Amino acid sequence: MEHNVTTHGYVGNKDALVKRLRRTEGQVRGIQRMVEDDTYCMDILTQVSATTKALESVALLLLEDHLSHCVADATRQGGAVADEKIREVSAAIARLVRS
Amino acid sequence: MEHNVTTHGYVGNKDALVKRLRRTEGQVRGIQRMVEDDTYCMDILTQVSATTKALESVALLLLEDHLSHCVADATRQGGAVADEKIREVSAAIARLVRS
C-alpha cells in the first residue's frame, strides 16, 4: 500500500471500524423494531444508551488514530501546520465531550 | 383508545420516532461509507457527534413520553408502584447522563 497524504490514521483499523459500525447500524435497526413492537419504553432507552456508547467508542478509536498519525505528523512539521491541527482536533474533542 | 398495560407513553409519537431512527440508521451507514472511502478522520468524527446527538434526542423524547404517561400513571396509584417507577426512570436518566 502506498503511503501518501490521503492515507488517514485509521487505515490500519478500517476493518475493525466498519465491523463496529455495522453492529451499530444493527442496534439502531433493533431500536426501530422495539418501537414498532410497542416494547416497554425503559427497555428501549437501555438500548439507546448502549448504542450511544458504541458510537462513542468509534469516535474515541478514530480520535486516537488521528492523534497517533495526522496530529503526530503535523507536530513533527511544527509551525502553523501543527497549530492548525491541534486547534482542529481540540474542537473535535470539545464537540464530543459536549455531545 | 383503550388504556391497558401494553400501551406505552410513546405511542402517539411512534411514527415520529421510527422516522428519526431511520434517519439515524442512514447516518450510521453514511459513517461506514466515509470510513470505506478514506474520508478525513475529522470529518468522520463530526458525523459521529451529529449521530450521537440524534440518538440523544430520541432518548429524550422517549423519556418525556415515559414521564407523562407511565410515571404519571404510577404516581397517581402511589405507594410501592410509584416508588418503583421513579427508581427505574432515575436509573435510566443516570445511564443517559453518563453515556
Added chain:
Amino acid sequence: MEHNVTTHGYVGNKDALVKRLRRTEGQVRGIQRMVEDDTYCMDILTQVSATTKALESVALLLLEDHLSHCVADATRQGGAVADEKIREVSAAIARLVRS
C-alpha cells in the same frame, strides 16, 4: 418543621447534599492548587473528571427527589399543572444529558 408548598423534594436529603457539595468545593480547590503547583496536566484532568462526576451525582440525586415529590404531586393534580412540570423536568434532563 412545617410542610408547605415551599418544601422541596430534596429536603430529606439536604444534609447529604450539602456534605457532597462541600466535598466537591474541596475538590475544585484541590484542582486550583494542582494548577498553582505545576502538577502534570494529565493528573489535573483526572481530578477534573472526578469532580464532574461528583457534580453529576448531585444533579441525579436532586432529580430523583424532584421526580418523587414535586413531579409526583403535580401528576396527581393532573391537567396543565402536570403537563407544565413534566415539560420543565424534561428540559432539565436534556440540559444535563447535553452538559
Added chain:
Amino acid sequence: MEHNVTTHGYVGNKDALVKRLRRTEGQVRGIQRMVEDDTYCMDILTQVSATTKALESVALLLLEDHLSHCVADATRQGGAVADEKIREVSAAIARLVRS
C-alpha cells in the same frame, strides 16, 4: 523561558485557569447556599449544569495545552515515548467523554 521536565503545557494559561477555577468554586458554594435556602430544585439543577459546563471548559483548555506542548514534544521524540503519550491522552479524553 527554559524548557524542562517540570514545565507543563498550561503554564501560559495558569492565571486564566486559576481564575476560572475560583469562579467554579464560587459556583459550587452558591449551589450549597441554594440547597440550604430551600431553593426550588429545578433552579439548583440549572446551576449544577452550568458548573459542570464550566469544569468541562477547564478540562478542554488543559487538554488543548497538553496536546500543543507535552504531546507535541513527545511526538517529535517519536518511538515509545510518543506512543505512551498518545495512549495516555486518549485515555484521558475517553474519561472526559464518558463523564
